[in-house]
Amino acid sequence: MTEHPRRSDARRNRARLIEAATALFDEVGVNAAAMNDIARRAGVGPGTLWRHFPDKEALTAEIVGQSLDGLATLAIELLDEPPSRDILREWVSALVRHITRYRGIATSYARAAHTGDGPLGTRCLAVEQAATELVRHARARGQARTDLTGSELIEMATAVAWVNETTAPPDTAERLLDLVFEGLRPR
Amino acid sequence: MTEHPRRSDARRNRARLIEAATALFDEVGVNAAAMNDIARRAGVGPGTLWRHFPDKEALTAEIVGQSLDGLATLAIELLDEPPSRDILREWVSALVRHITRYRGIATSYARAAHTGDGPLGTRCLAVEQAATELVRHARARGQARTDLTGSELIEMATAVAWVNETTAPPDTAERLLDLVFEGLRPR
DNA sequence: ACCTGAACACCGTTCAAGT
DNA sequence: ACCTGAACACCGTTCAAGT
Numbered sequence: 123m124t125e126h127p128r129r130s131d132a133r134r135n136r137a138r139l140i141e142a143a144t145a146l147f148d149e150v151g152v153n154a155a156a157m158n159d160i161a162r163r164a165g166v167g168p169g170t171l172w173r174h175f176p177d178k179e180a181l182t183a184e185i186v187g188q189s190l191d192g193l194a195t196l197a198i199e200l201l202d203e204p205p206s207r208d209i210l211r212e213w214v215s216a217l218v219r220h221i222t223r224y225r226g227i228a229t230s231y232a233r234a235a236h237t238g239d240g241p242l243g244t245r246c247l248a249v250e251q252a253a254t255e256l257v258r259h260a261r262a263r264g265q266a267r268t269d270l271t272g273s274e275l276i277e278m279a280t281a282v283a284w285v286n287e288t289t290a291p292p293d294t295a296e297r298l299l300d301l302v303f304e305g306l307r308p309r
Numbered sequence: 310m311t312e313h314p315r316r317s318d319a320r321r322n323r324a325r326l327i328e329a330a331t332a333l334f335d336e337v338g339v340n341a342a343a344m345n346d347i348a349r350r351a352g353v354g355p356g357t358l359w360r361h362f363p364d365k366e367a368l369t370a371e372i373v374g375q376s377l378d379g380l381a382t383l384a385i386e387l388l389d390e391p392p393s394r395d396i397l398r399e400w401v402s403a404l405v406r407h408i409t410r411y412r413g414i415a416t417s418y419a420r421a422a423h424t425g426d427g428p429l430g431t432r433c434l435a436v437e438q439a440a441t442e443l444v445r446h447a448r449a450r451g452q453a454r455t456d457l458t459g460s461e462l463i464e465m466a467t468a469v470a471w472v473n474e475t476t477a478p479p480d481t482a483e484r485l486l487d488l489v490f491e492g493l494r495p496r
Numbered sequence: 497a498c499c500t501g502a503a504c505a506c507c508g509t510t511c512a513a514g515t
Numbered sequence: 516a517c518c519t520g521a522a523c524a525c526c527g528t529t530c531a532a533g534t
Binding site for chain 4: 354
Binding site: 156157158168169172176177178 | 525526527528529530
Protein backbone atom coordinates (compact mmCIF):
# COMPACT_ATOMS: atom_id res chain seq x y z
CA MET A 123 0.00 0.00 0.00
CA THR A 124 2.90 2.37 0.76
CA GLU A 125 3.44 4.23 -2.46
CA HIS A 126 7.09 5.12 -1.83
CA PRO A 127 9.06 2.84 0.48
CA ARG A 128 12.06 4.43 2.17
CA ARG A 129 14.70 1.87 1.39
CA SER A 130 15.97 1.75 -2.16
CA ASP A 131 15.77 -2.05 -2.46
CA ALA A 132 12.12 -1.89 -1.43
CA ARG A 133 11.39 0.74 -4.09
CA ARG A 134 13.20 -1.34 -6.67
CA ASN A 135 11.29 -4.48 -5.71
CA ARG A 136 8.01 -2.62 -5.90
CA ALA A 137 8.82 -1.39 -9.40
CA ARG A 138 9.81 -4.90 -10.47
CA LEU A 139 6.58 -6.34 -9.10
CA ILE A 140 4.48 -3.82 -10.99
CA GLU A 141 6.46 -4.51 -14.15
CA ALA A 142 6.05 -8.28 -13.80
CA ALA A 143 2.34 -8.03 -13.00
CA THR A 144 1.70 -5.71 -15.95
CA ALA A 145 3.45 -8.11 -18.31
CA LEU A 146 1.70 -11.20 -16.96
CA PHE A 147 -1.72 -9.51 -16.95
CA ASP A 148 -1.18 -8.60 -20.58
CA GLU A 149 -0.08 -12.10 -21.52
CA VAL A 150 -2.59 -14.35 -19.77
CA GLY A 151 -5.15 -12.04 -18.20
CA VAL A 152 -5.82 -11.12 -14.60
CA ASN A 153 -7.45 -14.40 -13.60
CA ALA A 154 -4.80 -16.71 -14.97
CA ALA A 155 -1.90 -14.69 -13.57
CA ALA A 156 -0.81 -16.42 -10.35
CA MET A 157 0.52 -14.29 -7.51
CA ASN A 158 3.50 -16.59 -6.94
CA ASP A 159 4.35 -16.47 -10.64
CA ILE A 160 4.37 -12.68 -10.50
CA ALA A 161 6.69 -12.78 -7.50
CA ARG A 162 9.03 -15.29 -9.15
CA ARG A 163 9.09 -13.27 -12.35
CA ALA A 164 9.99 -10.16 -10.36
CA GLY A 165 12.78 -12.10 -8.66
CA VAL A 166 11.37 -11.79 -5.14
CA GLY A 167 9.63 -14.08 -2.67
CA PRO A 168 5.86 -14.27 -2.31
CA GLY A 169 6.15 -12.59 1.08
CA THR A 170 7.63 -9.50 -0.54
CA LEU A 171 4.73 -9.30 -2.94
CA TRP A 172 2.37 -9.61 -0.01
CA ARG A 173 4.18 -6.84 1.88
CA HIS A 174 3.74 -4.39 -0.99
CA PHE A 175 0.22 -5.48 -2.00
CA PRO A 176 -1.83 -7.17 0.74
CA ASP A 177 -4.02 -9.07 -1.73
CA LYS A 178 -4.64 -9.51 -5.43
CA GLU A 179 -7.18 -6.71 -5.58
CA ALA A 180 -4.62 -4.20 -4.31
CA LEU A 181 -2.21 -5.30 -7.01
CA THR A 182 -4.91 -5.19 -9.68
CA ALA A 183 -5.96 -1.73 -8.58
CA GLU A 184 -2.37 -0.54 -8.90
CA ILE A 185 -1.96 -1.96 -12.41
CA VAL A 186 -5.27 -0.87 -13.90
CA GLY A 187 -5.61 2.23 -11.72
CA GLN A 188 -4.20 4.82 -14.10
CA SER A 189 -6.20 3.51 -17.01
CA LEU A 190 -9.33 3.44 -14.85
CA ASP A 191 -8.81 6.99 -13.62
CA GLY A 192 -8.43 7.99 -17.26
CA LEU A 193 -12.00 6.91 -17.91
CA ALA A 194 -13.30 9.35 -15.31
CA THR A 195 -11.19 12.05 -16.91
CA LEU A 196 -12.46 11.15 -20.37
CA ALA A 197 -16.07 11.43 -19.23
CA ILE A 198 -15.46 14.95 -17.94
CA GLU A 199 -13.68 15.95 -21.15
CA LEU A 200 -16.54 14.68 -23.30
CA LEU A 201 -18.94 17.05 -21.54
CA ASP A 202 -17.54 19.98 -23.51
CA GLU A 203 -17.67 18.29 -26.91
CA PRO A 204 -20.11 19.60 -29.53
CA PRO A 205 -23.53 17.91 -29.77
CA SER A 206 -22.56 16.30 -33.06
CA ARG A 207 -20.37 13.90 -31.13
CA ASP A 208 -22.04 10.81 -29.67
CA ILE A 209 -20.44 11.21 -26.27
CA LEU A 210 -22.34 8.37 -24.60
CA ARG A 211 -21.36 5.79 -27.18
CA GLU A 212 -17.77 6.97 -27.35
CA TRP A 213 -17.35 6.70 -23.60
CA VAL A 214 -18.96 3.27 -23.32
CA SER A 215 -16.78 1.99 -26.15
CA ALA A 216 -13.70 3.23 -24.29
CA LEU A 217 -14.89 1.55 -21.09
CA VAL A 218 -15.47 -1.75 -22.88
CA ARG A 219 -12.06 -1.60 -24.52
CA HIS A 220 -10.46 -0.88 -21.16
CA ILE A 221 -12.12 -3.88 -19.50
CA THR A 222 -11.41 -6.16 -22.45
CA ARG A 223 -7.73 -5.25 -22.37
CA TYR A 224 -7.27 -7.08 -19.09
CA ARG A 225 -9.16 -10.34 -19.38
CA GLY A 226 -10.96 -11.32 -16.22
CA ILE A 227 -11.26 -7.83 -14.79
CA ALA A 228 -15.01 -7.47 -15.41
CA THR A 229 -15.85 -9.54 -12.35
CA SER A 230 -13.49 -7.54 -10.15
CA TYR A 231 -15.08 -4.29 -11.30
CA ALA A 232 -18.63 -5.50 -10.83
CA ARG A 233 -17.93 -6.59 -7.27
CA ALA A 234 -15.82 -3.56 -6.38
CA ALA A 235 -18.39 -1.15 -7.79
CA HIS A 236 -21.12 -2.95 -5.87
CA THR A 237 -19.46 -2.78 -2.47
CA GLY A 238 -17.56 0.48 -3.02
CA ASP A 239 -14.86 -0.81 -0.68
CA GLY A 240 -11.20 -1.40 -1.23
CA PRO A 241 -8.71 0.28 -3.55
CA LEU A 242 -10.72 -0.74 -6.61
CA GLY A 243 -14.07 0.23 -5.11
CA THR A 244 -13.15 3.83 -4.43
CA ARG A 245 -11.86 4.24 -7.96
CA CYS A 246 -15.05 2.72 -9.33
CA LEU A 247 -17.12 5.20 -7.38
CA ALA A 248 -15.26 8.06 -9.07
CA VAL A 249 -15.95 6.52 -12.47
CA GLU A 250 -19.60 6.12 -11.57
CA GLN A 251 -19.92 9.77 -10.60
CA ALA A 252 -18.37 10.78 -13.91
CA ALA A 253 -20.76 8.46 -15.73
CA THR A 254 -23.73 10.01 -13.97
CA GLU A 255 -22.63 13.45 -15.11
CA LEU A 256 -22.12 12.18 -18.64
CA VAL A 257 -25.57 10.59 -18.77
CA ARG A 258 -27.13 13.83 -17.57
CA HIS A 259 -25.58 15.70 -20.50
CA ALA A 260 -26.43 12.97 -22.99
CA ARG A 261 -30.06 13.04 -21.89
CA ALA A 262 -30.20 16.80 -22.39
CA ARG A 263 -28.82 16.28 -25.89
CA GLY A 264 -31.40 13.64 -26.71
CA GLN A 265 -28.76 10.93 -26.99
CA ALA A 266 -30.04 8.88 -24.06
CA ARG A 267 -33.46 7.91 -22.76
CA THR A 268 -34.60 10.15 -19.94
CA ASP A 269 -34.69 7.50 -17.22
CA LEU A 270 -31.18 6.15 -17.71
CA THR A 271 -28.76 6.34 -14.77
CA GLY A 272 -24.97 6.33 -14.64
CA SER A 273 -24.72 3.05 -12.78
CA GLU A 274 -27.04 1.40 -15.28
CA LEU A 275 -24.78 2.60 -18.07
CA ILE A 276 -21.78 1.03 -16.35
CA GLU A 277 -23.66 -2.18 -15.68
CA MET A 278 -24.52 -2.51 -19.36
CA ALA A 279 -20.95 -1.76 -20.43
CA THR A 280 -19.54 -4.26 -17.95
CA ALA A 281 -22.01 -6.88 -19.13
CA VAL A 282 -21.03 -6.40 -22.78
CA ALA A 283 -17.34 -6.55 -21.91
CA TRP A 284 -17.90 -9.74 -19.94
CA VAL A 285 -19.77 -11.48 -22.75
CA ASN A 286 -17.16 -10.32 -25.19
CA GLU A 287 -14.28 -11.75 -23.19
CA THR A 288 -15.88 -15.04 -22.13
CA THR A 289 -17.82 -16.19 -25.15
CA ALA A 290 -17.51 -14.16 -28.28
CA PRO A 291 -14.79 -13.44 -30.83
CA PRO A 292 -12.99 -10.29 -29.70
CA ASP A 293 -14.58 -7.98 -32.27
CA THR A 294 -18.19 -8.64 -31.29
CA ALA A 295 -18.22 -5.91 -28.66
CA GLU A 296 -19.26 -3.10 -31.02
CA ARG A 297 -22.06 -5.19 -32.48
CA LEU A 298 -23.35 -5.93 -28.98
CA LEU A 299 -23.11 -2.24 -28.12
CA ASP A 300 -25.29 -1.50 -31.17
CA LEU A 301 -27.90 -3.84 -29.75
CA VAL A 302 -27.68 -2.25 -26.30
CA PHE A 303 -27.99 1.30 -27.60
CA GLU A 304 -30.71 0.70 -30.19
CA GLY A 305 -32.51 -2.15 -28.44
CA LEU A 306 -33.70 -5.56 -29.61
CA ARG A 307 -37.01 -4.12 -30.82
CA PRO A 308 -37.56 -2.83 -34.34
CA ARG A 309 -37.06 0.93 -34.61
CA MET B 310 -21.40 -40.48 -17.04
CA THR B 311 -23.16 -43.83 -16.82
CA GLU B 312 -26.76 -42.93 -16.21
CA HIS B 313 -27.75 -46.20 -14.54
CA PRO B 314 -24.98 -48.14 -12.78
CA ARG B 315 -25.59 -51.84 -12.41
CA ARG B 316 -24.83 -52.26 -8.75
CA SER B 317 -27.42 -50.97 -6.32
CA ASP B 318 -24.91 -49.22 -4.05
CA ALA B 319 -23.57 -47.33 -7.06
CA ARG B 320 -27.06 -46.21 -8.04
CA ARG B 321 -27.72 -45.13 -4.47
CA ASN B 322 -24.44 -43.21 -4.30
CA ARG B 323 -25.22 -41.48 -7.57
CA ALA B 324 -28.62 -40.40 -6.29
CA ARG B 325 -27.06 -39.14 -3.06
CA LEU B 326 -24.44 -37.15 -4.97
CA ILE B 327 -27.07 -35.48 -7.13
CA GLU B 328 -29.13 -34.70 -4.06
CA ALA B 329 -26.16 -33.23 -2.20
CA ALA B 330 -25.01 -31.19 -5.21
CA THR B 331 -28.50 -29.81 -5.81
CA ALA B 332 -28.78 -28.73 -2.19
CA LEU B 333 -25.32 -27.15 -2.09
CA PHE B 334 -25.78 -25.39 -5.43
CA ASP B 335 -29.00 -23.91 -4.10
CA GLU B 336 -27.39 -22.82 -0.84
CA VAL B 337 -24.09 -21.28 -1.93
CA GLY B 338 -24.13 -21.29 -5.72
CA VAL B 339 -22.19 -23.34 -8.23
CA ASN B 340 -18.85 -21.57 -7.78
CA ALA B 341 -18.70 -21.75 -4.00
CA ALA B 342 -19.79 -25.39 -3.85
CA ALA B 343 -16.62 -27.46 -3.42
CA MET B 344 -16.48 -30.90 -4.97
CA ASN B 345 -15.10 -32.49 -1.81
CA ASP B 346 -17.87 -30.90 0.25
CA ILE B 347 -20.44 -32.40 -2.08
CA ALA B 348 -18.83 -35.82 -1.69
CA ARG B 349 -18.66 -35.52 2.09
CA ARG B 350 -22.27 -34.39 2.26
CA ALA B 351 -23.31 -37.38 0.18
CA GLY B 352 -21.36 -39.65 2.53
CA VAL B 353 -18.91 -40.89 -0.10
CA GLY B 354 -15.25 -40.33 -0.92
CA PRO B 355 -14.08 -37.81 -3.54
CA GLY B 356 -13.04 -40.70 -5.76
CA THR B 357 -16.62 -41.91 -5.94
CA LEU B 358 -17.78 -38.48 -7.03
CA TRP B 359 -15.10 -38.48 -9.69
CA ARG B 360 -16.15 -41.92 -10.90
CA HIS B 361 -19.73 -40.80 -11.47
CA PHE B 362 -18.92 -37.33 -12.80
CA PRO B 363 -15.45 -36.92 -14.34
CA ASP B 364 -15.32 -33.16 -13.64
CA LYS B 365 -17.38 -30.33 -12.25
CA GLU B 366 -18.92 -29.50 -15.60
CA ALA B 367 -20.36 -32.99 -15.88
CA LEU B 368 -21.92 -32.65 -12.45
CA THR B 369 -23.24 -29.19 -13.24
CA ALA B 370 -24.73 -30.39 -16.50
CA GLU B 371 -26.53 -33.17 -14.66
CA ILE B 372 -27.99 -30.82 -12.05
CA VAL B 373 -29.08 -27.98 -14.34
CA GLY B 374 -29.70 -30.23 -17.34
CA GLN B 375 -33.43 -30.75 -16.96
CA SER B 376 -34.07 -27.08 -16.32
CA LEU B 377 -31.90 -26.16 -19.31
CA ASP B 378 -33.66 -28.60 -21.60
CA GLY B 379 -36.93 -27.05 -20.43
CA LEU B 380 -35.85 -23.74 -21.96
CA ALA B 381 -35.53 -25.31 -25.38
CA THR B 382 -38.96 -26.84 -24.93
CA LEU B 383 -40.40 -23.52 -23.79
CA ALA B 384 -39.07 -21.77 -26.88
CA ILE B 385 -40.81 -24.30 -29.13
CA GLU B 386 -44.05 -23.99 -27.19
CA LEU B 387 -44.03 -20.21 -27.47
CA LEU B 388 -43.99 -20.46 -31.27
CA ASP B 389 -47.70 -21.36 -31.26
CA GLU B 390 -48.78 -18.58 -28.91
CA PRO B 391 -50.99 -15.77 -30.28
CA PRO B 392 -49.25 -12.59 -31.48
CA SER B 393 -50.55 -10.70 -28.45
CA ARG B 394 -47.98 -12.49 -26.34
CA ASP B 395 -44.47 -11.04 -26.23
CA ILE B 396 -42.78 -14.38 -26.81
CA LEU B 397 -39.26 -12.99 -27.07
CA ARG B 398 -39.39 -11.15 -23.77
CA GLU B 399 -41.09 -14.02 -21.97
CA TRP B 400 -38.45 -16.46 -23.07
CA VAL B 401 -35.49 -14.23 -22.23
CA SER B 402 -36.99 -13.58 -18.79
CA ALA B 403 -37.23 -17.32 -18.22
CA LEU B 404 -33.63 -17.79 -19.34
CA VAL B 405 -32.40 -15.07 -17.01
CA ARG B 406 -34.33 -16.53 -14.08
CA HIS B 407 -32.90 -19.95 -14.84
CA ILE B 408 -29.31 -18.67 -14.86
CA THR B 409 -29.86 -16.53 -11.77
CA ARG B 410 -31.20 -19.50 -9.85
CA TYR B 411 -27.77 -21.11 -9.79
CA ARG B 412 -25.27 -18.40 -8.98
CA GLY B 413 -22.08 -18.68 -10.94
CA ILE B 414 -23.51 -20.63 -13.84
CA ALA B 415 -23.40 -17.77 -16.33
CA THR B 416 -19.68 -18.24 -16.92
CA SER B 417 -20.10 -22.00 -17.45
CA TYR B 418 -22.83 -21.39 -20.01
CA ALA B 419 -20.93 -18.73 -21.89
CA ARG B 420 -17.89 -20.96 -22.24
CA ALA B 421 -19.87 -24.11 -23.00
CA ALA B 422 -21.98 -22.35 -25.63
CA HIS B 423 -18.83 -20.93 -27.20
CA THR B 424 -17.00 -24.22 -27.59
CA GLY B 425 -20.08 -26.42 -28.03
CA ASP B 426 -18.15 -29.26 -26.39
CA GLY B 427 -18.87 -31.29 -23.32
CA PRO B 428 -22.13 -32.26 -21.66
CA LEU B 429 -23.08 -28.61 -21.15
CA GLY B 430 -22.04 -27.52 -24.63
CA THR B 431 -24.29 -29.94 -26.48
CA ARG B 432 -27.25 -28.86 -24.37
CA CYS B 433 -26.45 -25.22 -25.04
CA LEU B 434 -26.43 -25.88 -28.78
CA ALA B 435 -29.97 -27.23 -28.53
CA VAL B 436 -31.06 -24.11 -26.65
CA GLU B 437 -29.41 -21.94 -29.28
CA GLN B 438 -31.26 -23.68 -32.11
CA ALA B 439 -34.53 -23.14 -30.28
CA ALA B 440 -33.62 -19.49 -29.74
CA THR B 441 -32.90 -19.05 -33.43
CA GLU B 442 -36.33 -20.41 -34.30
CA LEU B 443 -37.94 -18.16 -31.71
CA VAL B 444 -36.18 -15.07 -33.04
CA ARG B 445 -37.33 -15.91 -36.55
CA HIS B 446 -40.95 -15.91 -35.42
CA ALA B 447 -40.54 -12.78 -33.30
CA ARG B 448 -39.08 -10.92 -36.28
CA ALA B 449 -42.05 -11.94 -38.45
CA ARG B 450 -44.33 -10.60 -35.72
CA GLY B 451 -42.49 -7.29 -35.55
CA GLN B 452 -41.33 -7.99 -32.00
CA ALA B 453 -37.63 -8.09 -32.84
CA ARG B 454 -35.34 -6.10 -35.10
CA THR B 455 -34.79 -7.83 -38.40
CA ASP B 456 -31.05 -8.42 -38.02
CA LEU B 457 -31.16 -10.11 -34.61
CA THR B 458 -29.81 -13.64 -34.29
CA GLY B 459 -30.51 -16.38 -31.78
CA SER B 460 -26.98 -16.46 -30.39
CA GLU B 461 -27.03 -12.70 -29.93
CA LEU B 462 -30.24 -13.05 -27.96
CA ILE B 463 -28.61 -15.62 -25.69
CA GLU B 464 -25.49 -13.50 -25.30
CA MET B 465 -27.57 -10.54 -24.15
CA ALA B 466 -29.57 -12.68 -21.73
CA THR B 467 -26.42 -14.25 -20.31
CA ALA B 468 -24.87 -10.82 -19.91
CA VAL B 469 -27.88 -9.48 -18.00
CA ALA B 470 -27.97 -12.55 -15.77
CA TRP B 471 -24.27 -12.16 -15.04
CA VAL B 472 -24.54 -8.48 -14.09
CA ASN B 473 -27.56 -9.28 -12.00
CA GLU B 474 -25.81 -11.98 -10.01
CA THR B 475 -22.44 -10.28 -9.54
CA THR B 476 -23.28 -6.65 -8.91
CA ALA B 477 -26.90 -5.72 -8.63
CA PRO B 478 -29.70 -6.37 -6.14
CA PRO B 479 -31.54 -9.49 -7.30
CA ASP B 480 -34.59 -7.67 -8.68
CA THR B 481 -32.71 -5.51 -11.18
CA ALA B 482 -32.82 -8.09 -13.94
CA GLU B 483 -36.17 -6.99 -15.36
CA ARG B 484 -35.09 -3.35 -15.41
CA LEU B 485 -31.93 -4.28 -17.31
CA LEU B 486 -34.00 -6.35 -19.72
CA ASP B 487 -36.13 -3.26 -20.38
CA LEU B 488 -32.97 -1.41 -21.34
CA VAL B 489 -31.80 -4.24 -23.58
CA PHE B 490 -35.11 -4.56 -25.39
CA GLU B 491 -35.86 -0.87 -25.79
CA GLY B 492 -32.29 0.40 -26.00
CA LEU B 493 -30.44 3.24 -24.28
CA ARG B 494 -31.59 5.75 -26.89
CA PRO B 495 -34.78 7.77 -26.58
CA ARG B 496 -37.72 6.20 -28.38
C1' DA C 497 12.98 -1.57 7.66
C1' DC C 498 12.57 -4.89 4.65
C1' DC C 499 13.29 -9.56 2.52
C1' DT C 500 13.26 -14.74 2.34
C1' DG C 501 11.09 -18.96 1.58
C1' DA C 502 8.86 -22.64 3.95
C1' DA C 503 4.23 -23.41 5.28
C1' DC C 504 -0.83 -23.16 5.51
C1' DA C 505 -5.63 -23.75 3.94
C1' DC C 506 -8.19 -24.58 0.09
C1' DC C 507 -9.48 -25.99 -4.51
C1' DG C 508 -10.39 -29.84 -8.23
C1' DT C 509 -8.57 -34.17 -9.61
C1' DT C 510 -6.23 -38.74 -9.53
C1' DC C 511 -5.15 -43.50 -8.42
C1' DA C 512 -3.35 -47.48 -5.81
C1' DA C 513 -5.42 -50.43 -2.64
C1' DG C 514 -9.18 -52.56 -1.17
C1' DT C 515 -13.99 -55.42 -0.95
C1' DA D 516 -17.84 -53.63 -10.48
C1' DC D 517 -17.43 -50.23 -7.49
C1' DC D 518 -15.71 -47.70 -3.31
C1' DT D 519 -12.16 -45.67 -0.16
C1' DG D 520 -9.24 -42.10 1.22
C1' DA D 521 -4.56 -40.63 0.91
C1' DA D 522 -2.19 -37.89 -2.35
C1' DC D 523 -1.15 -34.52 -6.03
C1' DA D 524 -0.80 -29.97 -8.28
C1' DC D 525 -2.28 -25.55 -7.86
C1' DC D 526 -4.09 -21.35 -5.93
C1' DG D 527 -3.73 -17.06 -2.65
C1' DT D 528 -1.99 -15.88 1.79
C1' DT D 529 0.78 -15.90 6.11
C1' DC D 530 4.68 -15.58 9.23
C1' DA D 531 8.89 -16.91 11.77
C1' DA D 532 13.54 -16.27 10.81
C1' DG D 533 16.83 -13.64 8.95
C1' DT D 534 19.96 -9.30 7.30
